[in-house]
Amino acid sequence: MDPLPADLPMVSLLPTALPQPMPAAASPEQLEQLTADLRAAGLMPLRSRGELDQLAADAFVYSPILQPLLQGLRAQVGVRGTSADEVMAVAAACARHGVNLTLRGAGTGNYGQAIPLSGGLVLELSGMNRLRQLDPSTGVFSAEAGILLADLEQQLQAQNRELRLVPSTVRSSSLAGYLAGGSSGIGSLRWGFLRDPGHLLGLEIVTLESSPRLLQLDAAKAQALNHAYGCNGIITSATMASAPAVAWQQLVLEAPSWEQALAAAQQLPATALLLNSLCALEGAVARLMPWPHGCPGARGDSHRLLLLAAPDALAPLEALLPRWGAQLIWQAPQGQSRGIPLRELCWNHTTLHARAQEPAFTYLQLLLPQPEGPALAALRQRWGHDLLWHLEAVRAQGQQRLACLPLVRWHSRERLEAVIEHACALGCLLFNPHAITVEDGGLGGVDAEQVAAKASYDPHGLLNPGKLRGWLER
């Protein structure tokens, strides 16, 4: 493996400090007035260190860049809201006393999205958890912000519908948290990304003003709050499209070489087989995973593909496997296997399980150029087994592509930056998981509509301060 190259990048993509300028944390007087207002509205302010620590956890620890910046940051007061009226009471109190407000779903974000950078109040909405409406003729549904995706999924399935996209944290994360903090996941092979037009059809939101407004946004207006980390409005309910339910089958394939596994990952999404997700793990990653009961552990030099496929895809798939020298080694209907389901071995769960074995791993998120092989080979040649391959099939702007969430053995900031620079020079598109702001992470640049929405719905800049670079740089 090459030593660290001399031509290190000039512009750092990895933050060394919190974004600036940052509003001050609340003074004791502001906190006293705020908590008095909350109590008067029948809400219980959470003030103990234990409660506030619980409201300050997320998965930023996967990033050795974010960890030292975000560790220990917490709100000064927490509160749980169970209705739009309560959310309005909290928003009014924060606006009146000039206290920052950060929203929190289940706290499973990867980049500290729900971590308050400058104290203030954290509002948690797990009590807003109802499926309000499902139109049986279109499958369009409206559900409250804090509903757990798994609960929502169960209620949709009772009506033969399913969520188009879910994160691998589907069992623990909330609807609004996924919309505001997530981007893709299981289903992205068919349905692309959460920000693609057609998924989010409307939002009910509360503004952060001394007389808060409860607004109904149509699809076009709602888009500015999609993946905005709760910086520009408080989501109380979302209206979204769903898909007809399919009895997905979990399949584990084994291929004898990485080239054959990669060929299968490239070619399978281009067939007419109905697939909901395809994840490819090179052998060294597969050997770190806890496989479902009954699925043999990964051994030797073989590589694995994890598929969610429709029942009618099984026979034609088996007929295709010899093309790649691949074998079906395990199958079970989704929801009916024991142990870890395949949905919790892919996307960032791969990183989670690998870190449980080797905490020195961090990761990157790249959209690979096509064809993918040369870029992966060039990265392997330069960085050796400091990068291990984990691919996910996605549909990006209408095209089947492969995303790569490589496990990266952590050595230093400089080396991580050099890996990123090399990957970008090879044509990879980076969704930086070591960034604090919306723009420096997945979005890539300032979205004027997000900033305009913040000016309209959060004119004092109190919502999740520091996370929207376009607002800081106005």
Ligand SMILES: Cc1cc2nc3c(=O)[nH]c(=O)nc-3n(C[C@H](O)[C@H](O)[C@H](O)COP(=O)(O)OP(=O)(O)OC[C@H]3O[C@@H](n4cnc5c(N)ncnc54)[C@H](O)[C@@H]3O)c2cc1C
């Ligand atoms: C192991 C692991 C696997 C993951 N897999 C995926 C994946 O496959 N795909 C993916 O996209 N992400 C993934 N993530 C990231 C994360 O789980 C998702 O983004 C998740 O859906 C966030 O939901 P949450 O309820 O935990 O939100 P939180 O983490 O609590 O919040 C996320 C953001 O949403 C904001 N927010 C929360 N509620 C509201 C509201 N009511 N109004 C406005 N803003 C709000 C918060 O302020 C924060 O900025 C993964 C994370 C981990 C740790």
